[in-house]
Amino acid sequence: MFLDFVEGPLWYAAAAVFLVGVAWRLAAIARAGLKEDLSVPRTAGAPGAVATVFRRFLPHREFMRPAAFQMVAGYAFHIGLFVLVLFAAPHVEFIEQRILGFGWTPAPHWVFLLAANFAFAGLLLLWLRRMLDPVLRRISTLDDHIGTGLTFVVMFTGCMALFESHDFLRALHMLFVDLLLIYFPFSRLMHAFTFILSRGFTGATMARKGVSA
Amino acid sequence: MSERFEQGVAALRRLMDARIVSYFSSCVHCGLCAEACLFYTETGDPKYTPIYKLEPMRKMWRQENTFWGKLGVKLGLTEPLAEQDLADWETLVYDSCTLCGRCSMVCPVGNDIAYMIRKEREGMVAAGYAPDGMKEATRRALEIGSPMGVTLKTLRATLKGVERNTGLAIPVDAQGAEYMTLFSSMEVVNFPEYIESIARIFAAAGVSWTISSEAFEATNSGIQIGDSKAAGELVGRVVSAAEKLGVQYVISPECGHAFTAIRWEGANLIGRPLPFKVIHILELLEQLREEGRLKLEGHTDIRLTFHDPCQIVRRGGVVEQPRQLLREVATEFVEMRDHGVMNWCCGGGGGVSANERAEPLRLQAFQRKKKQLDELGVETMVTACANCRIILEEGIEHYGMDVQVTGLTELLAEHLAGPAES
Known part of the structure; x- marks a missing residue:
């Protein structure tokens, strides 16, 4: 019954909050508006915006060393999570049956294990740095910790559910997934969508000036 | 709540554009910007982390643009932006940020932190929180025409020296010249050799140029302190002088903020496209070299x-x-x-x-x-x-x-x- 609830009404409610919330946040950015830039550009802004969206996936060559830890841990976490969310067998099945009506070949078990290890290691390393580094301690907020904590619990219960194949564990996992979806639009997790805009705005402005950002 | 503080809050609210909202929405507090800031790297003090310098503005964004922020303030669980926040952050915003934008180049989510601090300064200055030195420089720029108090008489005295040293006549208010040249006060007072140099180069390259007696100052204190009204007034003087002389180009001198002020913010500050092209002196010199008009000989072997x-x-x-x-x-x-x-x-x-x-x-x-x-x-x-x-x-x-x-x-x-x- 608990499983039916978290995979039924709560899931639909969480998905609705997620979709409406994300759309609302993105609309809020659009509503804030931007004045037309009247300066004469050296190069067009739009291609610069697109270029910067992709360019910032790697740090500037000169900044590779200071960014190394965050880049490695960040990619381990994000790529690991991406593989888990989209290619874990139960997720593919869930997406096929409940969301899209079609699925794809799931990742083999060893890929799942590898991705999970990367995701956990990355997330924990980033969180440890947040707790230990004086700069990160100064700038971190409760939201940063809640987002990390919820993501960790979702990943942890997901692994437990997969290994134990128990309905209660699956329900627990779904409960935290639902909570994460509800929390998402109100949190920094929104960066998963807004980074495209923030990189794009900067890329466009700098491209107008003739600078590759 | 003081009237000045209200003006500061209103300015911050007005400046919360799509860029700022997306930047705050994207920031994951990774702290990488600290490693790009020389005030942090050379002191090791976390308070100099660029994104931390934006805390008053972030507070404003949170309380007005986010669910938790609005709820927190409503329930009395979160302190809204207070005048003390601006007072506490004044030194961070003005003393430990040169708007150099290095942090903006390294932010993984692409936040242009320099742009954000430039906007935050607008709120700070509207609320009356800015360093006395910069306030005075802005006042002098508006009242005298130069942040260092350089007057037309000072310029004329410098130009006399330039004419003596170069043997060239320096054109002032030459109607119909192609280029109008601006200088920074520092060049007039400390480095007149710059003026001598462009006089020599322009004479050799056959550049038609002039100085305006009405607007020769390039430095824009309004940009530095974060006062768009003052910045617009200063740009407006240059525009008006250039229009009077009918020049096609305005040359920005060897001065950083002067270039930003006129080239990238100028049109936005006056609310219309500039009726001339802005060119930096280095751009012009390279253009003249490419055209074969700037001929150089010899070289220095000094490292x-x-x-x-x-x-x-x-x-x-x-x-x-x-x-x-x-x-x-x-x-x-x-x-x-x-x-x-x-x-x-x-x-x-x-x-x-x-x-x-x-x-x-x-x-x-x-x-x-x-x-x-x-x-x-x-x-x-x-x-x-x-x-x-x-x-x-x-x-x-x-x-x-x-x-x-x-x-x-x-x-x-x-x-x-x-x-x-x-």
Whole structure:
């Protein structure tokens, strides 16, 4: 019954909050508006915006060393999570049956294990740095910790559910997934969508000036 | 709540555009911007983390643009932005940020933190929280026409000296000239050799140019302090003078913020496209060289490097021209490890040099430039900004270093080819 609830009404409610919330946040950015830039550009802004969206996936060559830890841990976490969310067998099945009506070949078990290890290691390393580094301690907020904590619990219960194949564990996992979806639009997790805009705005402005950002 | 504070809050609210909202929405508090800021790297103090300098503005964004922020303030669980926040952050916003924009180049989510701080300063200054030195400089700029108090009489005296030294007549208010040249006060007072240099180069290259007696000052204190109204007034004077003289181009001098003010913010500040093109002196010199009008001869064999003025290079897009010009006259030109768009600031931009109380911190931050110079072991550093030059000379003097600083335009003028013999 608990499983039916978290995979039924709560899931639909969480998905609705997620979709409406994300759309609302993105609309809020659009509503804030931007004045037309009247300066004469050296190069067009739009291609610069697109270029910067992709360019910032790697740090500037000169900044590779200071960014190394965050880049490695960040990619381990994000790529690991991406593989888990989209290619874990139960997720593919869930997406096929409940969301899209079609699925794809799931990742083999060893890929799942590898991705999970990367995701956990990355997330924990980033969180440890947040707790230990004086700069990160100064700038971190409760939201940063809640987002990390919820993501960790979702990943942890997901692994437990997969290994134990128990309905209660699956329900627990779904409960935290639902909570994460509800929390998402109100949190920094929104960066998963807004980074495209923030990189794009900067890329466009700098491209107008003739600078590759 | 004081009236001034309300004005500050209103300014911050007004400036919360799509860029700022997306930047705050995207920031994941990774702290990487700290490693790009010389005030953090040279002090190790986390309070100098660039994104932390935006805490008052972030608070404003949170309480007005986010669910938790609105709810927290409503329930009395979160303190809204208070006047004390602005008072507490004044030194961080003005003393420890040169608006150099290095942090903006490294943010993984692409936040232009320099842009955000520039906007935050608008709120700070509207609320009355800005350094006295910068307030005074802005007042002088508006009332006298120059942040250093340079008047037309001072300029005329300098020009007389230039005419004496060069044997050239300096055109003032020449109707229909192609180019109108601006100067920074520092060039008029401290580095008249810059004016001599462009006079020589322009005469040799056959450039039709003039100075306006009504608007010769390029420095824009309004941009530095974050007062758009003042900045617009100062840009407006240049526009009006250029329109009167009917020039096609306005030349921005060897001054970083002056270039940003007129080239990138000018039209936006006056609310209409500029009726002339803005060109930086280095862009023009390189253009003249390419056209064969600027002929250079000889070269220096001294090992030298180029200090990139942030607002001209990283924030202005004039990246390759100074390098191309330098290579023409210097055989031993070497680059610092971090150069071009990833250069390290001199520590005195963004009005920090006009802010007396920031001097000890500025000199501490200069250690970054010192490390760069020590690593290269150069005898000469060339730059293209009068403000950078003063700051670099002060830092070099403070640390007892043996490095000469010179302006790029002067260096080029020294290698100007003589008239061809017939």
